[in-house]
Amino acid sequence: MSRQAPTGTQTTSTVRRQSMRQRIILLVGLSVLLTAVVTGSLAYVRIQGVVHDQGETILAGDTRLVAVRFERAFASIAKDLRTIAGTPPIRGIQRAMANGGRDPLDGSELDDWRHRLETIFTAIMRSDPSYFQIRYIGVQDAGRELVRVDRVENWLRPQTVSALQQKGGEDYFLRAMEARVGDVVFSELTFNREYGVRDPRLIPTLRAMLPIESPNGQRFGFLVINIDYQRMLDANFRVVAPLHQTIVTTSTGDYVIHTPEGSSAGTSGLEMGEAYSRPVPPIVRLVANGQQPDGFFEFSDVVAYMVHLRERPGLRTPPLGIVLQVPKAVFDEPSNLTRRDLLVAGFLTTLFCVVMATLAARQMLDPFRVLTDSFAASSQEDLQRQLPVDRPDELGDLARALHDRTQRLMESEVQAEVILNNMLEGVILFDGEGVISKINSSAEMILGLRPSQVVGQTVDMLFDEEARRQNASLLVDQSGQSTVGRARELDFLNGSGDRIPVEVSVAVLHLPGRIRYSCVFRDISRRRQVDRMKAEFVSTVSHELRTPLTSIRGSLDLVSGLLPKEFPAQLAQMLELARKNTERLILLVNDILDFERLQANRTIFRPVVCKVEELLSRALDLQTGMAQGRNIDLRLAAELDPDLAIEVDPDRFQQILANFLSNAIKFSPEGGVVEITVTQAGKRLRIGVRDQGVGIPESFRPFVFMPFTQADGTSSRQVSGTGLGLAITKKLAEGMGGEVGFESVEGEGSEFWVAFDRYHVVPQATLVPTDAEEALLGLHVEDDRDFASVMRALLRDTLVLHTATSLAEARRMIAETAFDIYIIDIGLPDGSALSLLDEIPADDPRPVIVVTALDQPIEDARVDVRIVKSRFSDKELIRHLREQIARYRAAKPPAPPRSNVRGPMA
Structure with a gap:
């Protein structure tokens, strides 16, 4: 196959090739052939020079493997x-x-x-x-x-x-x-x-x-x-399968012989020193007569190597000797009688080959040296002019390939430079030490700096002194986590010394033998300004709309209540119409503000353990008026355990049920039924609202919980709304650790549900009721809810115990509540609970008890007691608690008793 040569040169198909490869192969082949004939002939008859030492080494290694x-x-x-x-x-x-x-x-x-x-x-x-x-x-x-x-x-x-x-x-x-x-x-x-x-x-x-x-x-x-002993030896011989005859002998002369091949292959019976049934090998008598060191032994017909079993700390093995022996005729089969002649011949042959190869290489490889020097000393443009592309051999092929590759590389560099400089985002390239090697034109414009002011400097120049004191970095955040591959917002320092808010993303460039980083950033000053305007607008809406709307609604209710009986019915109807539309407007404003807070993660949840029966009764009462207005039968379709509870923010939970119930009432036909259902789903309690409405079309179901969406989005829809209620419901439920979902059959109705972890209300407990001391409050950090329930049952007469199933929940509870005692597990889904000890002052007298499944010591002076789950008893646990509580009471001033405590149900 011919190759296209550059312009002005001849193609290789029209030139008689003189292959450098063929000349080198021919010369080296003749040299190697001559060397092989000379050295092979001598080595064939004189090979025993090194066999003895090599044989001894191999035999020793095989013996040690068996040992x-x-x-x-x-x-x-x-x-x-x-x-x-x-x-x-x-x-x-x-x-x-x-x-x-x-x-x-x-x-x-x-x-x-x-x-x-x-x-x-x-x-x-x-x-x-x-x-x-x-x-x-x-x-x-x-x-x-x-x-x-x-x-x-x-x-x-x-x-x-x-x-x-x-x-x-x-x-x-x-x-x-x-x-x-x-x-x-x-x-x-x-x-x-x-x-x-x-x-x-x-x-x-x-x-x-x-x-x-x-x-x-x-x-x-x-x-x-x-x-x-016999069976043990047989089993080990089957596993190790030694290649030579093996003898296992004791210091008393008992021995067994294992033969790997031949007519006598297998393991002989045990020969006891009390009465031998066959001739005893000489090596066995040497071991029996005295302690022989490990080593090589030669006898008249065999050679052997012996290794004694080594004793280990805590293991005093029996005094056994492992012996591998080989017939001497086999061991001495190779010969090394003419090693000197072999070395002389090899030296002369090698010298001849070196001389010939040197002369040939000098003639043929000088052009390659010249080409290498050109690479080192020339720019890409000069190199293209100096390449010997007209040579008719392999060097010419190489030159033409380099010419083409260099041309493509130059074009690629130009394209990359154009793309880089036309990006709207700023780009900074730097190495692992943070030294900047390149910036693009957008980075120059955003930062107001020239490349000469940036290249060679470290990326620390992008941060002001305050940011450096806070350990600001492009590669890690303030918590020490890597930021590579994820976007975040920072403040860069421009050429005028002013801060510029930017969105930054860092990627890793894996280059041969080194690592480089690329930082892509964009100026988000405009976005920050829009966010501030949005926040100000929301604040304005909250104050300027909610306040007057509330006043209007109150005034309308007051006027309606003071109307005389003879007041015209048409005017009363107008007042009721104004009140309903005010309610709609208030709902719209509330939905928009709630959704904005949830989107910005500014909603604060204050979860407490509440009885489900009380929550549902309140929800039914709040929606009774709306249900009566449409002649809807609103009822609870389940009998509830009075002690059944969930941990939620009561107001936010009522908001969830209000959205579910109002939607069910609006979409149910006149005279229909809306039911609240309560079912158990594993360790969670699922609370649903079921209606008899038109159901949800199959095509709309993926969008049910998306904001600003409704199954009927036309201006003439029968049921009004903002399309935010279910989106807000989903955010509220997830913010309290729950989940939402729905089931629907088109034409028959729908059921929307929310699920939270089940709890049971635990009666009030005090440490020592007879002494009228205050009830101490304990935090139990444990992700196994079943075990947590057992702990609460055990300690119900001793301690008021709250449970946290994750580090995040525990930190929140520690920040909100002053606990008197900590009972923690080590392994949690989001890390080790021992990290919580860093948030407790070193001089804090509150006891810390670790109850864990890991049976290992804990080297931490802040831990007062460690109890292994699989070994503790309730008496031991209560004893430890009483000891630690007594110590804590001695150092703690009296406090008023606390109220009822609730805990999660197993």
Whole structure:
């Protein structure tokens, strides 16, 4: 395929190519071929030069790998022992035995704890077929077994109490008694014994033992796992699969041989030092005669490498030696007799290749060096003129490709510069250190600064001294959160020293080996001015419309009430018409102002726990007049629990129900029914308003809660309204932590609902009623509502407890209420509750109790008590509370008692 050359040059298809690549490949190929023939011929007959050292290293590595596998096997046994030691039955048996056969902690009988421990033993033995017996042996009664499970054939059998034996005279019993606390020790390899005689199954047994201490620090007993040594070795050999013959031997001369291949492949039976059935390998006798260090051994027909198992802290492994041995004939098969000749030949061949490659490279690669120098010393325009695009070889191809690439790069830079300088937004490019490298023309115009005044400076120059003291930054906000990728408003400093309000967005530019940032900003002075005008307008509307409208409505009501009976009916009708239209206008003004406040997040909510029955009764009373005007039957379609409650701002909640009810009444036919429904949806209470109106068209349902929208938006619509009521309702519900929704069937009616968390009213509680002390108020920070309900039930006679399910809610409650005691959890959806301690003064005497599921210490001096959920009892919790409250009362002046307290329902 031919390539188009630049103007004035010949195309490569018309010129005879002299490929540099072909010349280099040919020369290097001849050199490498000559080197391969010379060195390969010599290496074939003289390869043993380094085989011995390499073979020893490889054999040592393979031996250590096998040893590591066995060390892990013993570590796994120790782990099983420690797992059993950490289970409740271990301590439960101790407590039951110390208290006449009954555990005083939970009332469990000794036999109950034994059965639980037998279950744990059974589960452990199922996981490892080499375990054929697990026991819990006590020190008392001559080493009486407390619990024991045996493997008999293919099933596991716990032993009855009458079948438990005394093991105080066994060697391993004395070894376990001498072991340090926490150490796992192993016995010597012996045949298993039962009732003082050797087990007829002749199981070679290795015993792993872990001492168990009593709470007073005395040796109570120990756990013992009896391991079928032969089966354990077979299992580990299957896993590690060594490539060479492997011997596992003990200091007493017991050994097993594993052969990986051949007619004798597999693992031999265990050869005990008491009576060998086959010739003993020499390495085994060396280990049995004395402690041999790890290392390499040579014998007449084999070479071997031995590694002893290492003891770890807390794990005293049995004295085993792992040996890998290879026939000497195999080990010495390669040869290295002529290493010197090989080195000489390789050196001469390499020298020849280097000389030839140097001469060729000098001739062929000098043009590339010249091209490289041109790149370093020339501008893009000069480089294009100097490129050797007329050469007929690879260098010419490269020059032509560089020419085209440089041309495209120049065009791209011009396009980028044009786009950048024609943007209406200002753009600033800076690096990770904040040093500005470029600004566009819009940034110059907005800031009133020339590039020479900005480039090379840091972005700190954009902020005045006050902003710098507040740690103003383009990359992080005042809370330390990254601002990359999100817009925010800041004040920049222009060339005249004045502040300019701007909207800023920062993006990351990932360049090769470095990171750059782009800051895009626009002047929002006009927007700020519009916002101020809007706020002033809203303030004016609020004052100049609400006040006279309220006066007009009051005057109309007064006039209507004073009308004489003989007053003309037509004038009375006109007064009623004026009153209704005044109400409509007031509703319109209220909707607009409420919506504006909600949009600007300036609405203040004051939630309290209110009875649902009282809220709904009040809502029905407020809308009764409107319902009677249209002959609508307004009723509550549910029987309510008197103690059922929700946490809302009562006035805002009434506003929500008023919107729902007024819409239902307006859209219901004359003589229809409007019902208030109350249903439970999980942990929330759903309160709905159901009508028998025309329903909501399918096409309009996505827009129901959008502002200024109505299903009938024509000027001749039958039902008037602003289209803001449902939008305001949604904002109000979400502002109080609730949610809204609706269900509708066109032609049959609709049901709009709002849902909040369910609560129950809790009766008043005091700490010590008989002493007539004031009720102390507690804050419980906990996101699990079920657990919070349990806590309130436990403490109902001790403490008045409020619950916060998030950090944000807790901070709000701390800011609004002076609590006397804090009970907090650590893990919450929005962070750790320990961060709340930063908002409590260091010298504050109020107690802080952490009740958490995390069983870990808390290094914080401000925490008075830490209680783990899974381990505490109500008596312990109340005891801690009384101690902390007594301390707090001593440092706190008396205060008047508080009123009823309500709490969330589980």
